[in-house]
Amino acid sequence: MALNNSSLVWFRKGLRIHDNPALEHARKDSKHLYPVFVLDPHYLQPDPIAFSPGSSRAGLNRIKFFLESLVDLDSNLQKLGSKLLVFKGEPVQVLIRLLKQWDVKKLCFEFDTEPYYQSLDKIIKVFDNLLLHLQDYASSAGIEVFSPVSHTLFNPADIIQKNAGRPPLTYQSFLKLAGTPSPPLTSTSSFLPPVGVTGDYEILNVPTIEELGYGDISQEEFTPFKGGESEALKRLRESLNDKEWVASFEKPKGDPSAFLKPATTVLSPYLKFGCLSSRYFYQCVQDVYKNVKKHTSPPVSLNGQLLWRDFYYTVSYGTPNFDQMKDNKICKQIPWDDNDELLIAWREARTGYPWIDAIMVQLRQWGWMHHLARHSVACFLTRGDLFVHWEKGRDVFDRLLIDSDWAINNGNWMWLSCSSFFYQYNRIYSPISFGKKYDPNGAYIRHFLPVLKDMPKEYIYEPWTAPISVQSKAKCLIGRDYPKPVVDHAFASKDCKRKMGEAYELNRRMNGLVREEDLKGLRRKFEEDQDQSLKSRSQKQKLIG
DNA sequence: TGTTCGTTGTGGCC
């Protein structure tokens, strides 16, 4: 067969060479191969306002990680005799132009379950307001489209189909349906077909942060984690070297306060961008398991974590409006407070609870925290203390995490807020004792909140209880150098439990069909209760005073 | 309809 066809591989996630079925298919029998990435201004525009509540623009750390991943992809393509062609614009429009210009016969890109990519895949708007499906366009132009599932271990659609069209809502039922993951590709090509004539289109280099207009945004500290496939594979090898560690890995036993050497692999950001194939990761861990006497199992094991990822991808794919409370069938309807003051205190690490604030500083500086640290702050913001809507916390995480993943982030916020998957709202993480259990001396707090670095360990988790003499010796006066607690945890958590109980009862009575009016009614009632209790508390304080 | 089970709570006790 003569090699006279051109192929285009469209990178979105899947920023890697290894286990990349779209790239492999594009390579085969092609004279020319065009590896393309389209920068979508909608995703990349910097948000000049420090950040308004609800802003979902990607933060600096994730953009940096992403650009490093593109640079590494380009470099790895060049080693194979190719290179990355970067464009800027509305992705599908750019793509259609390129398909025409280069007379492409094969269009290959990784399938993606996220609504953003689903909309890109399906509908394009051409010049005359005509709506076209990408697949329709391609078939009318005689272009073969290849869009394999390779971001996840399984095809979410298969699992949903096996379960009579409904996604499984528990991990165990997911496992039963899932079976054995698809293996990664075994062969990796040692060369790629050359890029053909590119015509007169402006092809960019991978831009720098400054070129994207992020230069003016101040950032105290950048994430210590570097993006890219090379870094991902190096990190994977380092993690897997310690076979005993891999075999005995139990997620819930990890130490959330460990930061010099994190308790987990920190491979999540690489999985998010597809710098690392989850199928390859899974297989490598299986290989370690084969060579040890015993190993842990899902859900707590290392491979169990990859299965959690697929679990959330599957549920999110099969649940309309997965990323919101309203019109989301699996989400409990709860009358969360609309309290921007508390939200901002949480977001800006000013809650007055050092354990919570240190975690929020780590989020801002590193774009990564341990899973249980995320639990602590998510519980605190929602059902544990502040009773703020999980969507608000989700937005903050979505902006600041380098590993923020649409399915996983939304799923975990519903989990932690007892809106779905997990319902035992009595179990509340203490913002004082949970961290103390792992780090009694408060080394984590001292590192991320240097203002508290000289506070004696007796008071480091509750500095407001320190006598004034101790505070002044530690050069940290509570209320001046570090805030007083925004709420009294004992009181707030009790109040949250009561509200959750009442909201749950309303959901049961209405059989899941809670109307907005009912929620408003319950919220009004909560506000009245709060007024009452504030009055009685201030009366008590007057009596005590 | 009833039973079992669920990755990761806290505080008190031994």
Added chain:
DNA sequence: GGCCACAACGAACA
């Protein structure tokens, strides 16, 4: 480090 009471949910399955 393990055990218990606390107060208690819903999905899955029989």
